[in-house]
Amino acid sequence: MLFEHKALVLMYHRVAVPDADIWDIAVSPENFEQQLQFLQKKGNVIPLSELVKGVADGKLPKNVVAITFDDGYADNFLTAKPLLEKYRLPATFFIASGNTDTEAEFxxxxxxxxxxxxxxxxxxxxxxxxxxxxxxxxxxxxxxxxxxxxxxxxxxxxxxxxxxxxxxxxxxxxxxxxxxxxxxxxxxxxxxxxxxGWAYAARPHYKAMTAQQLRQLSQSPLFEIGAHTVTHAALAFHAKAVQVQELCENKQQLEAITGTEVPLLAYPYGNYNHETKAAAAEAGFTAAMTTEEKALRKQSHLYTLGRMQVKNRSGHDFAAQLGTWLNKR
Ligand SMILES: [Zn+2]
Structure with missing residues (x-):
């Protein structure tokens, strides 16, 4: 079995070929499609909310994987969505709502x-x-x-x-x-x-999704919208009241846009402290994702769930990366 009785959450950011990719967060559309083909054939891809429910109920499904995206780049809607739909694979999109409906770059x-x-x-x-x-x-x-x-x-x-x-x-x-x-x-x-002193013009292909695009995403039974703060705040650096405000405001904005409840959160930069976990619970989230590379377990803490960052690799190399990763954890 590919996932060896483990439950795994994948983390993507962009499906694009940007001008530069110094943080290694962009997967090209070709590689993304190959990765999806592999996942469709070998993996049992389920919505993140189902996986989280499994952890919460102590009945974690095995051999499963969930797909997530952070930040809310427009290429998630324009490029990733049609490919996910082609292969009928569910995904969750964590949105930093401060850039919604603006031309600004992050x-x-x-x-x-x-x-x-x-x-x-x-x-x-x-x-x-x-x-x-x-x-x-x-x-x-x-x-x-x-x-x-x-x-x-x-x-x-x-x-x-x-x-x-x-x-x-x-x-x-x-x-x-x-x-x-x-x-x-x-x-x-x-x-x-x-x-x-240069006349800076925001690049259209670095834009965030619009409210209209977020609404459309959330209306598909395949997709879920999650929270990622308003300003992409590195939460642990801020007072707890600021953390709660970032989380509540983001949740309200996304719920107003989509008309659906937003129960899941991903910490920007994977950054959190003990107050952040409490703030997430106070703001009404049922679970939160970090960027710590670990598989999910029955006894995983709901507010520090791990993920694996997917690199820009072909389907073949992606499979190898998954294999190595799963052996280690
Ligand atoms: Zn982020």
């Missing part, structure tokens, strides 16, 4: 585009007054060269140190931005935009 995409791909940047970056003192000299890297562009396109930020000065500055700013309260994050982003 902040990490805009930061990546600006720092790694702007044709020209000023030589010296300095934080705003009031921020921790931070200055960075880009030296000879103010102009983007074709060679530098190639290096950035192939950078795997999860596994490799920043390969250029621009990448070092990008990573330092990403680390500064991630834990900030939303307002402070927006301020610093605006400061970075002003500093970069």
């Amino acid at each position: 902040w990490w995409d805009e930061l990546e585009h600006t720092l790694l791909f702007a044709p020209v940047l000023p030589q010296t970056y300095t934080n705003m007054p009031g921020e921790p003192a931070y200055t960075f000299d880009l030296q000879h890297e103010t102009q983007l060269t074709p060679a530098m562009q190639r290096v950035h396109c192939h950078w795997d930020a999860c596994a490799e140190a920043p390969p250029t000065l621009r990448a070092r500055l990008f990573y330092a700013l990403w680390q500064q931005l991630k834990p900030l309260p939303h307002q402070a994050q927006q301020h610093l982003l605006q400061h970075i935009r002003n500093w970069a």
Whole structure:
């Protein structure tokens, strides 16, 4: 049996071929289709809600897998949905609702585009007054060269140190931005935009799903909408009241859009602390997903369920990755 009596949740983000994929979160449509073909043939794919119910009731189904998507990129609707429908496979989409019905990119995409791909940047970056003192000299890297562009396109930020000065500055700013309260994050982003001084235009293929698309998704018996906070907050960095507010507001927004209950949550960045688990329960969620790589068990804690991040691999390599993964857990 493929899943060896285990229950497994897969985590996707994008089905697309983006300009760069430094976080390794995009699977190409071709590879995604091959992965689905494999899952349809070998796996028993069930809705995440059924799996969670199994954990809650102490009757976990075996040899099963659930498919999930985080963030709410428009390619989930435009590219992943038709393929999931073609193979009749269920999936759950966790949505950071702050970008719904806007043209904006998620902040990490805009930061990546600006720092790694702007044709020209000023030589010296300095934080705003009031921020921790931070200055960075880009030296000879103010102009983007074709060679530098190639290096950035192939950078795997999860596994490799920043390969250029621009990448070092990008990573330092990403680390500064991630834990900030939303307002402070927006301020610093605006400061970075002003500093970069390029006429930034959001890329249409980096957009989030619209409310109309979310509604359509939720109306299909195959698909479920889940919560992922409003602003994609790294919850553990915030006071509990802020965590509860992020979760309640996101849940209400998604329920208003879809007209259906939204009982499942995925923590942005997989980031949580003991207050987050309590906040999730208080906000009315019945279970929450992390990014910790572990299979589900009967005794799994409902607010720290594990998932496996799927990489951009062919069906054959995906099968091998699953095999290795399941052997380890
Ligand atoms: Zn996310």
